[in-house]
Amino acid sequence: MKKIQDAFLxxxxxxxxxxxxxxxxxxxxYNDITAIFDAGIGEHYNDRTRVWNAVRRGLLYNCRxxxxxLLLGNYYLQENLYKSFLCYENALxxxxxxxxxxxxxQLLRGLxxxxxxx
Numbered sequence: 173m174k175k176i177q178d179a180f181l182x183x184x185x186x187x188x189x190x191x192x193x194x195x196x197x198x199x200x201x202y203n204d205i206t207a208i209f210d211a212g213i214g215e216h217y218n219d220r221t222r223v224w225n226a227v228r229r230g231l232l233y234n235c236r237x238x239x240x241x242l243l244l245g246n247y248y249l250q251e252n253l254y255k256s257f258l259c260y261e262n263a264l265x266x267x268x269x270x271x272x273x274x275x276x277x278q279l280l281r282g283l284x285x286x287x288x289x290x
Contacts, residue, residue: 176209185216204234211243223247238267242276257289 176195179188192209196202207230214222224247230240245259257280264276284290 173205173209180209180212185213189213202229202233204230204237204240206230207233208237208239208243211240215243215246220247236266238263238265238269238272238276241266253283253287254289257283257287 173195176188176191179185179191188209192206192213196206199206207226211223211226211230214220214226223243227240227244227247230237231244234240241259241263245256245263248256248259260276260280260283264273264280267273267276
């Protein structure tokens with residue numbers, strides 16, 4: 173997983189995709205971490221079906237993954253701002269990483285300022 177994460181964080185999505193597919197051949201389990209990488213790669217390639225399927229499967233494994241709620245919020249951003257906002261609120265609720273919480277708060281404030289959800 174570390175190699176996949178490194179490739180993903182360095183923006184090398186082709187390598188991350190190859191590594192993820194190799195990992196999935198060797199490991200039959202599909203967990204929230206696998207789903208995050210799968211959805212993130214799908215998001216990069218604009219493959220909405222892949223993002224949806226990965227997030228859905230990941231949340232079935234761990235319904236408290238704030239990263240998956242962020243990805244789901246990004247997914248809905250194009251079609252339903254209210255669902256997107258709700259997903260980002262769930263991400264904030266489950267997030268226990270201070271730096272990420274700050275980013276999510278800024279994201280929510282930005283959406284609220286632009287679209288006035290109050």
